[in-house]
Amino acid sequence: MIAPSDIIVVGGGNAAMCAALSAREAGARVLVLEKAPEAWRGGNGFFTAGGFRFAFKSFEELCELVGDLSDEEKASMEVDPYTAENFYDDLMRVTEDCADPDLAMLVVSESQATVRWMRDRGVRWIPMFGRQAYKVGDKFRFWGGLVLEAVGGGPGLIEMEHASAAKAGIEVRFEAKATRLLTDDRGAVTGVVVRTPAGTETIAARAVVLAAGGFEANPEMRTRYLGRNWELARVRGTPYNTGDAIRMALDIGALPWGHWSGCHSVQWDLNAPWHGDRKVGDNFQKHSYPVGIIVNIHGERFVDEGADFRNYTYVKYGRAVIEQPRRTAFQIFDQKVLHLLREEYRIREVTKAEDPTLEGLARKLEIDVEGFVRTVTAYNAAVQPGTYNPAVKDGKGTRGITPPKSNWALPLDAPPYVGYAVTTGISFTFGGLKITLDGQVVDCEQRPIPGLFAAGELVGGLFYHNYPGGAGLMAGAVFGRIAGRSAAGR
Numbered sequence: 001m002i003a004p005s006d007i008i009v010v011g012g013g014n015a016a017m018c019a020a021l022s023a024r025e026a027g028a029r030v031l032v033l034e035k036a037p038e039a040w041r042g043g044n045g046f047f048t049a050g051g052f053r054f055a056f057k058s059f060e061e062l063c064e065l066v067g068d069l070s071d072e073e074k075a076s077m078e079v080d081p082y083t084a085e086n087f088y089d090d091l092m093r094v095t096e097d098c099a100d101p102d103l104a105m106l107v108v109s110e111s112q113a114t115v116r117w118m119r120d121r122g123v124r125w126i127p128m129f130g131r132q133a134y135k136v137g138d139k140f141r142f143w144g145g146l147v148l149e150a151v152g153g154g155p156g157l158i159e160m161e162h163a164s165a166a167k168a169g170i171e172v173r174f175e176a177k178a179t180r181l182l183t184d185d186r187g188a189v190t191g192v193v194v195r196t197p198a199g200t201e202t203i204a205a206r207a208v209v210l211a212a213g214g215f216e217a218n219p220e221m222r223t224r225y226l227g228r229n230w231e232l233a234r235v236r237g238t239p240y241n242t243g244d245a246i247r248m249a250l251d252i253g254a255l256p257w258g259h260w261s262g263c264h265s266v267q268w269d270l271n272a273p274w275h276g277d278r279k280v281g282d283n284f285q286k287h288s289y290p291v292g293i294i295v296n297i298h299g300e301r302f303v304d305e306g307a308d309f310r311n312y313t314y315v316k317y318g319r320a321v322i323e324q325p326r327r328t329a330f331q332i333f334d335q336k337v338l339h340l341l342r343e344e345y346r347i348r349e350v351t352k353a354e355d356p357t358l359e360g361l362a363r364k365l366e367i368d369v370e371g372f373v374r375t376v377t378a379y380n381a382a383v384q385p386g387t388y389n390p391a392v393k394d395g396k397g398t399r400g401i402t403p404p405k406s407n408w409a410l411p412l413d414a415p416p417y418v419g420y421a422v423t424t425g426i427s428f429t430f431g432g433l434k435i436t437l438d439g440q441v442v443d444c445e446q447r448p449i450p451g452l453f454a455a456g457e458l459v460g461g462l463f464y465h466n467y468p469g470g471a472g473l474m475a476g477a478v479f480g481r482i483a484g485r486s487a488a489g490r
Contacts, residue, residue, distance in 0.1 A: 013043025015456025015476030022484030042158030050150035053470030054111035098464035141391035189451035214429035215243030258460020260431030265318030268425025299372030432460035439483030
């Protein structure tokens with residue numbers, strides 16, 4: 001047994017680093033164990049845009065967080081308040097009222113305070129001009145309740161958090177895989193067994209915080225819990241989130257909790273690698289579908305692309321793609337809307353085709369030609385008049401087709417037409433461990449397990465069916481801050 005730490009944090013992503021920083025500022029000696037090599041540090045947080053959903057009452061509160069917006073930039077922004085009520089209602093609505101109300105309220109009520117806390121520890125924020133705003137007239141109109149991202153996106157977030165940890169004197173060990181939790185005769189957690197390239201070690205601790213992600217990179221667990229075809233999904237992020245920490249907790253009697261057959265998924269480039277590419281990051285995702293249509297290989301639409309802002313539909317539509325033939329779909333646009341597409345559509349590593357005719361586009365993408373033309377013809381005829389505005393739910397929809405398009409419906413009539421081929425990319429799983437409001441893991445008898453805390457993706461009970469964009473990083477930071485503080489105070 002090597003020298004003990006006060007607190008061991010298992011994992012090295014956003015939730016883990018928030019837990020480590022919180023425990024350290026409470027006076028604890030903290031050791032972070034990350035099974036990935038240093039070149040892969042950051043977990044899934046690295047593969048995000050770094051956007052955080054939080055409650056705010058005014059534009060002035062946002063300006064305080066950013067700090068260095070020019071007068072011209074401020075004048076160019078149009079942002080509605082996003083209150084705690086808005087955040088809570090969105091979270092409950094998209095999870096079909098399944099989210100634990102106490103966990104949901106905790107995330108909401110602590111969201112802005114946690115963002116400010118992160119700012120004070122070196123995380124810098126900027127508005128999401130390129131991803132969460134459309135320019136309407138001379139204003140950037142922000143939509144969907146998500147406004148700020150970490151400078152540098154996900155990679156920047158991880159860099160700033162690890163820099164803050166180093167400054168605070170927190171030790172981070174890479175290629176250190178926690179394999180088993182140690183317990184005493186009362187069932188209290190007293191440390192971990194760790195496997196490293198040098199061998200196996202036993203490390204004692206007063207408390208352990210599990211923050212090592214879900215099981216999205218484990219094909220066997222995906223198939224067991226998510227169902228058929230999920231072993232064939234592309235993994236959006238790190239290949240190291242294989243459910244190890246969840247398994248360790250279950251082995252000592254922790255209560256499995258949440259939506260084990262649910263996950264966060266996105267529409268992902270059809271030819272993306274099986275795991276995340278750190279150079280490309282999150283740019284394999286394709287999120288501008290609300291201004292176009294989505295069809296399968298038969299040329300058939302299968303979702304309402306304009307049901308809501310993409311923040312509230314992209315997860316369930318990522319899941320819808322894996323249910324289509326060959327787990328493949330195609331996002332279709334014409335020249336009227338190409339300028340609205342997010343930057344991820346302009347990367348070199350993209351699977352796309354362009355043609356002056358619908359028939360030619362279908363052939364290039366290997367879509368059934370007759371079915372595709374029939375679908376587009378029916379869709380164009382169903383588009384209703386109205387004022388088009390991508391920054392609001394404009395009500396400009398279709399009539400007489402199934403599924404409808406409820407907002408942002410424009411006919412496809414401005415060639416050349418452009419199509420992007422996508423499949424399903426899985427980000428993280430929703431099932432995990434039950435925790436108390438102080439971040440302590442609960443056992444199968446509904447009793448807190450002494451010395452064991454959890455944060456991040458492996459916490460169950462918050463997300464079900466769907467997910468509001470930016471809530472994952474926010475929840476990870478909130479629960480991480482709470483778990484670290486609670487563990488240090490034990």
